[in-house]
Amino acid sequence: MKIVVAVKQVPEREAALRVTPDGRGIDESDVEWTMNEPDAYALEEALQLKQRAADAGLGEAEVVVLCAGPERVQSTLREALAKGADRALHVVTPESGEGSLAERGSLDVARLLAEAVKGEQPELVLTGLQSDDLGAGQTGVVMAELLGVPHATLVLQVEFAGQGGGGRRIKVRRELEDGWTQFVEMPLPALLTIQSGGNRLRYATLMGIKRARQKEMRELSAAAPAQRVDEVVRVSPPLRVKQTEMLTGAAEEIAAKLVERLRFEVKVL
C-alpha cells in the first residue's frame, strides 16, 4: 500500500508580512516558513495508517510526501521525512516570475501535484483541508477530480473497510457543521482532506532527523504551464471596521486601566 501526502509550505503564523511593491502579493524576502498545519495533520494520519496497516496484516505501507515550490520547500519535505515519511517528491517551480507559485492559481498548483501523484499510483492521497496562507481549501478536491478518484473532505478518522466491489475500501468519519459527523465509505484509490484534531501531532526525534538525511528526495520539473483563470488585482491590510482603543504601558498599569473599564464601563465587576 502506498500513501502520498501533499503538503504546502506557508509563512510562519506570527510572521510580519509585507505586501510586494506591485501591491499584488506577499514579499517573501524575510518570511520564515513552516509546514501548513492542516497538512501536518494529514501527514500524521498517513503515518498512523502505515502503522495500522502493518498491525492489521495488510503489509508494509509506504508514505511519500509531496510538495510543489522553489528550493525553500525542501526544508518542509525534510521535516516530513524526519517525522517518518519514507521518501519525498519535490515539484520544482521558479522562485519568482513565470511559472512560480505566485503566478499559478489553485487549479494550476493542483495540476502539478496531480501529475506527480499519477507517477506514483498510490492507493490513498491525503492532504490538509486548507492552507493557512491563501485559505482556498480546494487543492485536495481539485486533485481528486483531476485524478478521477472519489474523495471526502474534513476527515477526522480513517478505517480500512475490507474488500468489496472488486477492491479494498475505506470508511472515513467526516465533520459536518454544528457538531455533526458522518461516516462515508468509498473504494480505493481515493483522496481525503484531513481536518485537524483527529490526532495529536508528533515531533521529529533526533534519530528521525538523522535518518531523514539518508532518505530519497526526488526533484520533478514543473511541466504544466501556468494557466490562471483568475488574477489577484491587489493585496492590502484590511481596513479596521471598529475603533479599537489600544492600551499601553507596563503590565501593572494596563491591568489597572482594564479593571477600571471592567468596573465602570463594561460593568462586570
Place this chain on the structure above:
Amino acid sequence: MSAGVLVVMETKGAGERRTGGGAAWHRVSTEALAAGQTLAAELGVACSAAVLGESAAIAPLAAELAAHRLETVWAVGDDLLAVYTADGWTAALERLIAQAEPKFVVFPHTYQVRDYAPALATRLGEALIGDVTAIQMAGEPREPLFVRQWMQGKLNAVYRHRKPGGVCLLSVQAGSFRADAVQAGQSQVREFAPKLAAEMIRTAPSEPVREAAQTVDLSAAEVIVGVGRGIGEQENLKLVEDLAQALGAELAASRPICDAGWLPLERQVGSSGQTVAPKLYLAVGISGAIQHLVGMKGAKTVIAINKDADAPIFEVADIGVVGDLFEVVPALTRTIRG
C-alpha cells in the same frame, strides 16, 4: 437567460432538520441569494436560483424560493440527489450550468460547498473564488472584483475572474452579506432532470450523527475568557483559569487548544464550536482567524490581549493590549482580586 447569475441554494443539514426548528434553508444560502441578486442588479442581468434534491422533497422549497425576485427557480430533482454526495451534486450542477449558461455562479461557503464546488469548477476548467467577503464593482465596462482573506484575515486580496467566455464560480463567507437584503418578487419554477446514473456516485454516506450532548452551555455566559494558541503550553492554562475565576467567567478556547486536547471540545467557540454573545469576551492569545470570530463577534464588548499587533482579533476588539500575556494576565488577575 444566459449570461446571468445563478445562486445555488443549500438546505439545512440532515441532522439539523431532524432536530427541527426554523426554516429549511441553510442561513448562509439566504445570504448568497442576497449577494447574487445584488451582483445581478449591478450588472443589469437576471438572477436565478437552484435547489437540488429528490423531486418531491424539493417541490415545496422551489415554490417558496419562487416568491423572490428571480428570473427562474431551477428545481433540480433526481432520486440520486435524495442524500448529498459530492459526485451527485457535481454532476447535476455541471448539467444545469450547461443548460442555464450563467456567467456567475454564487454558492454559500459551507462545509458542503467546500466538498464539491472545487470539483465542479475543475470540471468546467475553472477555479472557485472561495470564501468571498465582499464584491466591488470596478472598471469600464464594469466588472465585479471579489475580496478574499489571506493569512487568516491579516490581508485582504482582491480577485478578478479573467477567463474569456468562462463561468465565474464564487462562494460567499457566512455573515458577509445581509440575508435581510433579499428581494421578494415572483418567478417561475422550472424542473430540471439531471438524469444521473447510480454508477456516477462512488461514495456511500451514512446517516449523520451527533456526539454526546454538550454539557457546557457557553451561550448563556455573561463573561467569557477565551484562550488561544498564544498560551503556548498546557501548563500555562492555569493563568487564564485564574483570570476566569477572578472574573466569575466561563473559560472558552479557539480550535487549536481543543485539538491539542488541552480543553474539552465543548469549550470551543467558533464555526465548529459554540456561538456566544456575552457582555464581555476577553480574548487571550487568540489571533482571530475567521473561524473563531464568527463564534464570538456578537459579544457586547471585546477585549483582546495579543503580542502580534497585526492579529485580526484587534479588528473586532473594543479595547486592545499589544503585549505579553504572561505579564498582563497575572497582573490583571491580581488587580481584580485587589
